Amino acid sequence: MNQLHLKAQIQQLGQVRYTPAGLMALDASLKAESEVIEAGKPRKVSLEIKAVAVGEVAKQLQALGVGGQAVFRGFLTHQRNGRGFIAHVTVIEPAAAEPGSI
Secondary structure, three states: OOOEEEEEEEEEEOOOEEOOOOOEEEEEEEEEEEEEEEOOEEEEEEEEEEEEEEOHHHHHHHHHOOOOEEEEEEEEEEOOOOOOEEEEEEEEEEOOOOOOOO
16 A cells, blocks of 8 residues: 655745646645654654645645645655655645644
C-alpha cells in the first residue's frame, strides 16, 4: 500500500502550470518536523519533501500559501528524472493543534 499522511508546512510554491488535460498543477516543497518512537526511544525527525497537487487540491495548496500548515494525504512516486521521489497530494486537511499549543 502506498499512502502518505504528513503534517507539514509549505516552504515553497512553484509557478502554476496546467496538465495536458487542462488541470491546474502546482509544485511545492513541504517541511515536516515531529518526534517518533524508534526502538523504544523518542527521536526527533525533520524532512523536506517535494510535492505536487493537481486540480482542486492545487487551488487549496495555493490558498494555504507559503508558511501554511496542514495534513497532506496522497501517495509517493518517482520523479520524472528517476532521482528521488515526489509526494502527490490528493487531500489537504486542516492541521490539528498540538497539545499545549495556543
